[in-house]
Amino acid sequence: xxxxxxxxxxxxxxxxxxxxxxxxxxxxxxxxxxxxxxxxxxxxxxxxxxxxxxxxxxxxxxxxxxxxxxxxxxxxxxxxxxxxxxxxxxxxxxxxxxxxxxxxxxxxxxxxxxxxxxxxxxxxxxxxxxxxxxxxxxxxxxxxxxxxxxxxxxxxxxxxxxxxxxxxxxxxxxxxxxxxxxxxxxxxxxxxxxxxxxxxxxxxxxxxxxxxxxxxxxxxxxxxxxxxxxxxxxxxxxxxxxxxxxxxxxxxxxxxxxxxxxxxxxxxxxxxxxxxxxxxxxxxxxxxxxxxxxxxxxxxxxxxxxxxxxxxxxxxxxxxxxxxxxxxxxxxxxxxxxxxxxxxxxx
Numbered sequence: 001x002x003x004x005x006x007x008x009x010x011x012x013x014x015x016x017x018x019x020x021x022x023x024x025x026x027x028x029x030x031x032x033x034x035x036x037x038x039x040x041x042x043x044x045x046x047x048x049x050x051x052x053x054x055x056x057x058x059x060x061x062x063x064x065x066x067x068x069x070x071x072x073x074x075x076x077x078x079x080x081x082x083x084x085x086x087x088x089x090x091x092x093x094x095x096x097x098x099x100x101x102x103x104x105x106x107x108x109x110x111x112x113x114x115x116x117x118x119x120x121x122x123x124x125x126x127x128x129x130x131x132x133x134x135x136x137x138x139x140x141x142x143x144x145x146x147x148x149x150x151x152x153x154x155x156x157x158x159x160x161x162x163x164x165x166x167x168x169x170x171x172x173x174x175x176x177x178x179x180x181x182x183x184x185x186x187x188x189x190x191x192x193x194x195x196x197x198x199x200x201x202x203x204x205x206x207x208x209x210x211x212x213x214x215x216x217x218x219x220x221x222x223x224x225x226x227x228x229x230x231x232x233x234x235x236x237x238x239x240x241x242x243x244x245x246x247x248x249x250x251x252x253x254x255x256x257x258x259x260x261x262x263x264x265x266x267x268x269x270x271x272x273x274x275x276x277x278x279x280x281x282x283x284x285x286x287x288x289x290x291x292x293x294x295x296x297x298x299x300x301x302x303x304x305x306x307x308x309x310x311x312x313x314x315x316x317x318x319x320x321x322x323x324x325x326x327x328x329x330x331x332x333x334x335x336x337x338x339x340x341x342x343x344x345x346x347x
Contacts, residue, residue, distance in 0.1 A: 002027040005172035009035030013178035014140035015322035031151035042283030045131040052313040059317035066319035075218040076128035084224030114271040155190040181249035181284040183308035195346040200244040203258040206279040254280040296343040306343040
């Protein structure tokens with residue numbers, strides 16, 4: 001028996017458990033053998049205040065101080081050719097102020113070696129940083145009560161929640177749905193109405209390139225969302241075609257066509273030779289219909305709490321999102337207005 005049972009031990013469930021620590025008894029139930037097996041463990045995570053749009057920025061900015069021990073400076077450049085110029089301008093308009101700084105062709109060439117002709121516009125985001133996801137996730141899980149191989153197979157409410165799992169039954173006053181791509185499935189198993197969480201496949205490949213990627217290369221993001229890449233150790237490059245392929249929740253893998261598309265797009269941006277695709281993988285990004293996260297109790301009055309739909313920004317917003325959710329669960333006033341993310345918007 002516990003006050004709060006959290007379904008899912010990825011960064012969402014782990015960070016919420018850490019935020020509740022000392023104020024409620026918490027049990028995390030994880031379907032896989034290891035926590036963070038899916039989206040959390042496959043992320044090329046970075047902290048970017050522009051990522052996710054203006055309504056995500058409050059969560060990202062508020063998470064910055066807590067994430068500081070896990071951040072390493074990187075910087076980002078939002079890059080555009082003629083086809084992406086309008087989207088670059090829209091990005092600049094969405095974030096007025098000092099966050100984004102315009103770059104001309106000469107500045108772009110200095111930052112991105114062997115930049116191909118036509119990529120003449122850019123915005124620098126100096127505050128962007130890499131996140132040590134493994135260390136952050138481990139810190140959130142430290143000291144938590146965690147049961148793995150505990151896939152939820154049903155739940156009933158009779159005064160308290162009785163949660164049936166492959167590891168046996170558990171009881172809790174509040175059931176938190178932090179199941180990521182499986183969030184709607186968990187809701188249905190608990191007799192709750194789903195909100196339309198849709199998983200999307202995102203592909204990343206590790207490349208060996210010539211010349212080697214410089215270690216101080218910024219994260220380079222196409223304003224038209226056709227690719228992004230960043231350096232890895234040993235001059236390698238992590239590259240994504242910025243794909244979002246709708247799929248069912250499953251243990252997804254990279255498909256050859258998506259890797260080939262990514263490499264083709266890279267070769268149109270920089271004059272680098274791709275010597276080998278050394279690794280490739282895919283993860284699931286899960287969004288609600290309006291692409292904002294879903295935080296809060298359902299309208300059923302049964303103690304079912306949504307903590308899902310974090311898309312690709314779940315790691316960079318984890319500390320602030322967890323504090324917000326913990327406040328709602330405990331009945332205190334959150335520091336960030338929860339209204340934009342409320343589960344009630346799907347009632």
